[in-house]
Amino acid sequence: MIKIRPVSDLRNKFTEIESVVREGDPVYLTKNGYGTMVVLSLESYSKLTDSVEFALDQTDYIAENDSKRMSHDEVFDGIREKLNAK
Incomplete structure (x- = not known):
């Protein structure tokens, strides 16, 4: 399932995003309702x-x-x- 989160979660809920990414799933980040970046594991x-x-x-x-x-x-x-x- 696609994980979409506001970019503010990168600062406020980093450990949650990190755990999703470590499981191998990308996290799509949005700013003002628009896609802005994707976070991936190395x-x-x-x-x-x-x-x-x-x-x-x-x-x-x-x-x-x-x-x-x-x-x-x-x-x-x-x-x-x-x-x-x-």
Whole structure:
């Protein structure tokens, strides 16, 4: 179940929010009735970002070891061709 709390609870009821987050659930914080941020455990955050970090590391390695360079237009023209072929 989604946990939505006012941002003031982060200050006033920190231990409650911390216990929810430690269980692995994100807590969505609102300010004046509008969403403002999400609180996650470090473990949950890592699960979200590890694959992105790994992919960026791979592309950095490939770029360092390949002299081929493409312009913005070449990249997006290739993407458009692949999308239109489907």
